[in-house]
Every structure is written in structure tokens, then in C-alpha cells.
Amino acid sequence: GAVVSQHPSRVICKSGTSVKIECRSLDFQATTMFWYRQFPKQSLMLMATSNEGSKATYEQGVEKDKFLINHASLTLSTLTVTSAHPEDSSFYICSARDQGEVEQYFGPGTRLTVT
Amino acid sequence: GQNIDQPTEMTATEGAIVQINCTYQTSGFNGLFWYQQHAGEAPTFLSYNVLDGLEEKGRFSSFLSRSKGYSYLLLKELQMKDSASYLCAVRDSNYQLIWGAGTKLIIKP
Numbered sequence: 691g692a693v694v695s696q697h698p699s700r701v702i703c704k705s706g707t708s709v710k711i712e713c714r715s716l717d718f719q720a721t722t723m724f725w726y727r728q729f730p731k732q733s734l735m736l737m738a739t740s741n742e743g744s745k746a747t748y749e750q751g752v753e754k755d756k757f758l759i760n761h762a763s764l765t766l767s768t769l770t771v772t773s774a775h776p777e778d779s780s781f782y783i784c785s786a787r788d789q790g791e792v793e794q795y796f797g798p799g800t801r802l803t804v805t
Numbered sequence: 806g807q808n809i810d811q812p813t814e815m816t817a818t819e820g821a822i823v824q825i826n827c828t829y830q831t832s833g834f835n836g837l838f839w840y841q842q843h844a845g846e847a848p849t850f851l852s853y854n855v856l857d858g859l860e861e862k863g864r865f866s867s868f869l870s871r872s873k874g875y876s877y878l879l880l881k882e883l884q885m886k887d888s889a890s891y892l893c894a895v896r897d898s899n900y901q902l903i904w905g906a907g908t909k910l911i912i913k914p
Contacts, residue, residue: 724902733892733906734848783847792836794902796847
């Protein structure tokens with residue numbers, strides 16, 4: 691089956707610093723990638739959708755200048771949390787979908803803790 | 806607005822059968838998904854329904870009624886490893902996935 695990897699799996703950073711999370715599709719071309727955030731005991735919340743080579747579409751309430759998304763190739767998308775604050779601490783999950791496919795394949799997630 | 810409802814928590818016994826219901830109200834419908842999510846892990850795909858009826862895959866089955874805006878996930882011969890959250894998600898007219906809050910399933914021996 692299709693595999694999506696995320697790196698790092700866990701990261702701890704200090705308040706005010708920036709953190710980059712990578713999402714890679716390992717054996718298929720991810721024309722569309724999705725970034726989600728999940729707080730404890732809550733459901734997935736879609737942050738943004740990105741198509742390869744174009745700007746990401748952000749959901750209402752998600753600051754595009756704070757959460758920078760780059761989808762420069764068909765196998766890699768990155769999410770950069772800029773000037774992180776403790777309230778940004780969360781579980782960030784990416785998923786990827788190939789063009790014309792039904793299913794989204796999820797990465798294993800990245801646990802971000804901002805101290 | 807768009808809305809997906811599923812029970813917050815359910816408890817069942819090892820070896821038994823459990824049915825997790827999901828009702829939805831969305832702007833358009835392009836398929837319904839069920840995902841399993843263990844604590845601290847990302848969701849894994851279980852099933853996809855786009856037409857009415859029952860889809861069976863091993864111990865798991867998923868049912869859809871589009872006219873009623875209703876789906877259920879049926880888990881048979883429950884095992885302890887089935888303890889997880891089960892997420893219902895509907896793809897709307899914009900092909901966006903709208904997620905339910907998830908049902909935490911607790912399996913007791």
C-alpha cells in the first residue's frame with residue numbers, strides 16, 4: 691500500500707522559534723497534500739490543502755503567515771510553524787492523495803511541544 | 806452548516822459485535838470514510854462507501870444510506886487491539902473531508 695512518512699515524529703522547541711515538519715509520499719505521486727492538527731481527545735482539524743506547484747488553501751481561522759506550507763514537488767510537502775507558542779503544541783498529521791484516487795494516506799504524525 | 810454526529814464513547818466485550826453509528830448533514834456527498842485511530846497515532850483507512858448498501862471487509866463492515874444521511878461501522882469478533890477511536894468522515898461537494906469527532910471504543914475482556 692501507499693506509504694507517507696513524516697519527519698520528525700516528535701519535536702520540542704522553545705517559544706519564539708520556528709519548526710519545520712516534512713511530509714513525504716514514498717511510493718506514489720501526491721498531487722494533493724493535506725495538513726491536519728489534532729488536540730488531545732479532539733478530532734482532526736484540517737489546516738490547509740496544497741496542490742503541487744501552487745499555493746496552499748488555508749481553512750478559516752488558520753494563519754497562513756504563521757503556518758507556512760510548501761508543496762514544491764510531487765513527493766514532498768513541508769509545514770513550518772513560525773514563532774511557535776505553547777498553544778501551538780499539538781499533533782500535526784499530513785495526508786496525501788494521488789490525482790483521481792479516492793483514498794487519502796496519512797503520515798504517522800508529528801508531536802510538537804512548545805515550551 | 807456541515808455536521809457529522811457519532812457517539813463519543815462505546816464499550817463492548819471481547820468476542821462480541823459492536824455497531825458504531827454516524828449521521829451526517831453536508832453540502833453535497835462524494836463518499837463516506839471510516840478510519841481507525843489508536844491513541845497517539847495517525848488514522849488508518851478502514852472503509853469507503855459511495856453507494857447505498859453494505860461493504861464487507863473481513864471482521865469490519867460498513868453500511869451507507871444516502872437518503873437517511875446515515876452510516877454504521879460493524880465490528881465482529883472483537884479483539885482487544887480493536888480498542889481505538891473510530892472516525893467517520895464525509896467528502897462534500899468540494900471534495901473536502903468533513904470529520905466527525907470520533908467514537909472511542911473500549912473493549913473489555
